[in-house]
Amino acid sequence: MPDPAPSARGLGFPDPGADLLSMFVLFTDFGLEGPYIGQVKAVLWQGATDRPVIDLLSDAPPFDPRSGAYLLAAYVAAMPPGSLILGVVDPGVGGPRRALAVEAGGRWLLGPDNGLLAIAARHAGDVRVWQVDWPEPGISASFHGRDVFAPLALRLARGEPPPGREVPRDSMIGADWPEDLDRIVYIDRFGNAMTGLRAAALPPDAALEAGGRTLARAESFFQVPAGAAFWYENANGLAEIAVNQGRADRALGLDVGTAVRIVAGSRSED
Numbered sequence: 138m139p140d141p142a143p144s145a146r147g148l149g150f151p152d153p154g155a156d157l158l159s160m161f162v163l164f165t166d167f168g169l170e171g172p173y174i175g176q177v178k179a180v181l182w183q184g185a186t187d188r189p190v191i192d193l194l195s196d197a198p199p200f201d202p203r204s205g206a207y208l209l210a211a212y213v214a215a216m217p218p219g220s221l222i223l224g225v226v227d228p229g230v231g232g233p234r235r236a237l238a239v240e241a242g243g244r245w246l247l248g249p250d251n252g253l254l255a256i257a258a259r260h261a262g263d264v265r266v267w268q269v270d271w272p273e274p275g276i277s278a279s280f281h282g283r284d285v286f287a288p289l290a291l292r293l294a295r296g297e298p299p300p301g302r303e304v305p306r307d308s309m310i311g312a313d314w315p316e317d318l319d320r321i322v323y324i325d326r327f328g329n330a331m332t333g334l335r336a337a338a339l340p341p342d343a344a345l346e347a348g349g350r351t352l353a354r355a356e357s358f359f360q361v362p363a364g365a366a367f368w369y370e371n372a373n374g375l376a377e378i379a380v381n382q383g384r385a386d387r388a389l390g391l392d393v394g395t396a397v398r399i400v401a402g403s404r405s406e407d
């Protein structure tokens with residue numbers, strides 16, 4: 138007999154049904170304050186009590202899916218097969234932007250079609266993309282994380298196909314964005330500044346120019362004196378700017394969106 142739901146299968150990927158879904162992973166700009174993360178988790182827990190819900194990132198740069206796209210792409214490969222990543226950085230919520238379900242590398246990516254999922258989808262190679270139709274009455278116009286994407290995650294966890302139609306991958310917003318983004322995309326709690334540049338794609342002798350300073354590369358913090366600024370390849374493969382035992386954001390005047398320039402063969406300006 139033919140498969141009753143062929144659209145639930147990927148291009149040689151495992152069927153991410155109820156028996157194979159390993160975890161839900163949340164990537165949002167909701168913050169930890171307020172009820173938003175808790176409400177999304179409550180929906181997931183009520184429908185799949187045996188699946189863990191991982192808070193990967195709750196403080197993605199707000200209203201900035203472009204920065205979020207390069208962050209998300211750096212983390213997705215470390216998620217185990219069968220993960221379902223629910224990504225919501227959605228300044229256009231309630232508007233005409235599409236909702237997407239992306240099957241990529243044995244994982245699902247769910248989120249708005251605003252570029253947030255595009256770089257991670259590109260890195261996955263063989264990908265299938267669905268434009269999600271969610272005609273359920275009574276959903277909030279401003280909280281699709283809870284009312285659209287969390288219920289969609291549960292549907293996929295049950296092995297059901299996405300409710301909608303398959304669309305070309307190159308129709309995704311962000312499909313034409315560059316492979317690397319030469320700007321700061323995230324500031325962590327220590328003041329370290331992640332860039333949208335993959336460290337492996339940079340020349341071995343590259344320095345980075347940001348905040349009016351030229352910064353040499355180091356393997357890690359132990360190689361530079363306290364108070365010195367440098368850049369290094371962080372644990373997720375991105376070029377990150379730091380100050381040993383200090384805050385790079387304050388010392389160099391960095392913020393999300395600050396431009397970063399690649400300078401081959403330059404020396405650090407201490």
